[in-house]
Amino acid sequence: xxxxxxxxxxxxxxxxxxxxxxxxxxxxxxxxxxxxxxxxxxxxxxxxxxxxxxxxxxxxxxxxxxxxxxxxxxxxxxxxxxxxxxxxxxxxxxxxxxxxxxxxxxxxxxxxxxxxxxxxxxxxxxxxxxxxxxxxxxxxxxxxxxxxxxxxxxxxxxxxxxxxxxxxxxxxxxxxxxxxxxxxxxxxxxxxxxxxxxxxxxxxxxxxxxxxxxxxxxxxxxxxxxxxxxxxxxxxxxxxxxxxxxxxxxxxxxxxxxxxxxxxxxxxxxxxxxxxxxxxxxxxxxxxxxxxxxxxxxxxxxxxxxxxxxxxxxxxxxxxxxxxxxxxxxxxxxxxxxxxxxxxxxxxxxxxxxxxxxxxxxxxxxxxxxxxxxxxxxxxxxxxxxxxxxxxxxxxxxxxxxxxxxxxxxxxxxxxxxxxxxxxxxxxxxxxxxxxxxxxxxxxxxxxxxxxxxxxxxxxxxxxxxxxxxxxxxxxxxxxxxxx
Numbered sequence: 001x002x003x004x005x006x007x008x009x010x011x012x013x014x015x016x017x018x019x020x021x022x023x024x025x026x027x028x029x030x031x032x033x034x035x036x037x038x039x040x041x042x043x044x045x046x047x048x049x050x051x052x053x054x055x056x057x058x059x060x061x062x063x064x065x066x067x068x069x070x071x072x073x074x075x076x077x078x079x080x081x082x083x084x085x086x087x088x089x090x091x092x093x094x095x096x097x098x099x100x101x102x103x104x105x106x107x108x109x110x111x112x113x114x115x116x117x118x119x120x121x122x123x124x125x126x127x128x129x130x131x132x133x134x135x136x137x138x139x140x141x142x143x144x145x146x147x148x149x150x151x152x153x154x155x156x157x158x159x160x161x162x163x164x165x166x167x168x169x170x171x172x173x174x175x176x177x178x179x180x181x182x183x184x185x186x187x188x189x190x191x192x193x194x195x196x197x198x199x200x201x202x203x204x205x206x207x208x209x210x211x212x213x214x215x216x217x218x219x220x221x222x223x224x225x226x227x228x229x230x231x232x233x234x235x236x237x238x239x240x241x242x243x244x245x246x247x248x249x250x251x252x253x254x255x256x257x258x259x260x261x262x263x264x265x266x267x268x269x270x271x272x273x274x275x276x277x278x279x280x281x282x283x284x285x286x287x288x289x290x291x292x293x294x295x296x297x298x299x300x301x302x303x304x305x306x307x308x309x310x311x312x313x314x315x316x317x318x319x320x321x322x323x324x325x326x327x328x329x330x331x332x333x334x335x336x337x338x339x340x341x342x343x344x345x346x347x348x349x350x351x352x353x354x355x356x357x358x359x360x361x362x363x364x365x366x367x368x369x370x371x372x373x374x375x376x377x378x379x380x381x382x383x384x385x386x387x388x389x390x391x392x393x394x395x396x397x398x399x400x401x402x403x404x405x406x407x408x409x410x411x412x413x414x415x416x417x418x419x420x421x422x423x424x425x426x427x428x429x430x431x432x433x434x435x436x437x438x439x440x441x442x443x444x445x446x447x448x449x450x451x452x453x454x455x456x457x458x459x460x461x462x463x464x465x466x467x468x469x470x471x472x473x474x475x476x477x478x479x480x481x482x483x484x
Contacts, residue, residue, distance in 0.1 A: 002123040004037075004158045005482060007194075008133035008149050010174035014165035015196040017058045018230045020132045022466035024066035027483055029467060032127040035074065036062030039115045040134050040148040042079040042087070044263035044301045045235070048376045048391040053093015054078055057266055058132070061234055065463045076118035077111050077147065079104070082261060082302040082350065092118060095372055108145035112155065115147050119156055128482070131158055137186060138178045150186040159191045161221060167197035172208055176215035192478065195223040202473070222474035229465035232273065232458055234266035250276040252446050255292035257282050257315050259306040263299040264393070267332055270433040270455040276448050284309070288318035293446055294328050295319060297335025299430065302350045303366070303396075307338050307358065316359055328423045329361060333394050336416060336426030340364040340398065349395060361424045364400030364417050371395075379410040379429055383418070384441040390431025398426075408432070 007016045020036055027034035038059055047060035047070065055075035063070035072093030079087040086100035089107070091114055099107060123129050134148035137160075143150065153160050162178060164171040175193055182190075193212065198205065202223045209220045254271060258281050272279045282288055288295060300306040310316060319329065331339040340358040345368040348354060358366075372395050379388035388408060400417065407416030407427040416427035433439050433455075440452040471479070 002126050002129055003482070004123070004129040004131060004156070006131035006133060006153050006158045006160045007163055008137050008153075008160050009135070010138065010162060010164045010171070010178055011136045011168075012134075014163050014168075015224075015227075015230075016132050016163055017062070018227060018233065018466060019163060019194070019196065019224070019470070020130050021058075021062045021065040021233065021463060022227075022470045023130050023482075024062050025463045025467040026470055026479075027128055027130070028065070028067045029464070030483055032483060033068070033125065034066045034128045034130065035068055035122050035126045036066055036132065037073075037119060037122050037129050038075045038132040038134065039119070039152045040077040040079065040111075041075050042081065042134065044080050044261065044299075045266055046078065046080065046090075046264065046393055048374055048393065049074070049093060050376075051093075052374070054090045054374055054393060055093065057234055057264070061459075062130075062132075064459070065467075071122065073118035073121045076115050080263075080301055082305075088301075093374075105142075105145060108147050108151075112145075112147045112151065115152060116155060119152075133160075136178070137162075138174075138181060140181055143183075143186075150182070150189060153189045154185060158189075160189045162190055162193040162218070163196050164193060165197050166195050166205070166223075167199065167226070171195060172211055172215075175212050175218075179216040179218070190218060192219040192221045194221050194474070197226050198223050199226050220475070221478040222470075224470065224473050227466050227469055229462040229469070232462035233466075234269055234459070250274070250278040252276060252294070252443065252448055253278045253280060253289060253292045254294045254296060255280045255282055255288050256296050256298060257288065257310060257313070258284070259298070259300055260284075260309055261301040261306050263301045263334065264332075264430050265298050267298060267430055267433060268296065270439055273455065273458060274439075274443065274452070276450070277443070282315075284313045288315055288322060290321070290325070292322065292327060294330065295322055297329065297331040297338055299332055300334030300338075303334040303337045303343055303368075304345060304350050304356050306334065307343065307356055310338065310359075319359065319361070323361070323423065326423075329425070331362075331424075331426040332432075333392075333428055333430060336362075336428060337366040337396060337398060339424060339426045340366055340400065342366070343396075344368065362400070362417050362419055362426055363402040364398050364426070366396045366398045368396045373428070375411075377410045377429060379408045379415070379432075381432075381438050381441070382406045382408055382414075382416075384438060386435070386437035386441055388429060388432050388435045388438055390429045390434070392428050392430065394428050398428075
């Protein structure tokens with residue numbers, strides 16, 4: 001049988017995603033055929049799997065760490081929060097429907113069968129499957145019908161390692177409390193725990209580990225330090241935007257308004273990694289900085305709702321001022337749709353609003369349609385002639401006079417639009433800044449010269465660094481049993 005282990009957390013954002021990625025890379029570096037798996041993910045940061053269909057961006061990263069092709073079965077249930085309609089449900093890569101939270105609970109028994117089927121498919125031919133939970137098993141109000149944590153672990157008979165985040169405080173209580181409130185059957189699935197995000201001398205937590213063992217009987221499988229390399233990895237969801245600080249003060253300032261339903265904001269990571277770029281994430285209540293040379297409108301899970309919130313924040317007026325000063329604007333996917341004259345939704349796909357005026361910065365219009373475009377794409381920049389590689393995940397068709405000046409040619413078809421003056425650009429291609437040649441040309445157009453390092457190589461190196469740290473700080477006996 002394929003060996004499997006599941007990392008669950010004492011709460012959300014305890015670092016499970018990075019630990020799974022690091023363990024996948026560590027196993028792959030030892031020659032194992034390892035694959036990641038997450039039964040249920042909730043994120044608007046999605047990727048297109050190599051076999052077609054949507055998965056969480058985190059599972060795409062973990063497959064990269066495992067040096068294996070990504071698959072829709074690595075994340076069989078993906079929830080994408082949107083506006084009035086609750087969340088869009090993606091099952092095994094395809095749109096399954098929409099549901100509010102209470103209705104979704106009733107769907108879980110059906111979805112668990114899809115989850116178990118996908119787990120069996122992922123396990124085929126693998127030496128090891130590393131599973132990531134979601135949220136916390138301590139949310140016992142959600143335990144009936146659970147598919148994300150203990151509901152999956154007990155059905156699939158996968159042992160669990162609990163991850164506690166010491167950086168947020170209260171890690172002893174969170175681990176002991178989880179032990180106290182779990183049922184006997186669920187508690188029996190936990191084989192030990194990992195302390196994550198420790199700063200300073202690890203030996204100072206010896207008494208803490210002794211206390212946890214006294215309360216729970218669980219062994220500690222390691223105290224993992226704060227992993228600096230993790231900052232160079234794509235983030236899983238928008239919760240991290242609350243902690244992102246401005247990049248190093250650089251010659252070029254780029255502003256990004258953070259909309260409530262922001263999607264695929266990891267498009268911006270390659271720019272954030274550039275030493276001569278200052279990427280500013282602007283939160284509601286703050287103004288777009290007047291000295292920004294470029295404003296990027298990122299993707300959105302609900303274009304019309306986010307367009308309404310953009311106006312409520314006053315960012316439409318800031319954009320007009322920015323353009324009058326000679327600034328430039330790039331819109332990606334939903335951000336591209338916002339730049340046009342109108343966004344129409346006659347079928348109510350995104351909610352009750354059927355049409356709303358756009359920002360009017362591009363002479364185009366968008367109409368939402370039920371068929372969703374989901375594909376990996378090869379493209380060429382229309383302006384610079386350099387290759388692009390990325391993906392498309394969007395609803396809607398955009399047309400209009402400015403489309404006669406496309407921003408790119410994707411799979412042989414013109415995409416996007418550019419304004420007559422060339423300072424406003426929109427595209428449906430996610431990932432364009434990850435193309436090193438294009439990013440270099442873009443920065444050169446703002447007067448920044450110099451060789452640009454490979455973003456993909458930087459991510460790959462960060463994964464190796466995380467794996468090395470885990471090999472150093474995790475219990476050698478536990479690792480030998482897992483990877484032996």
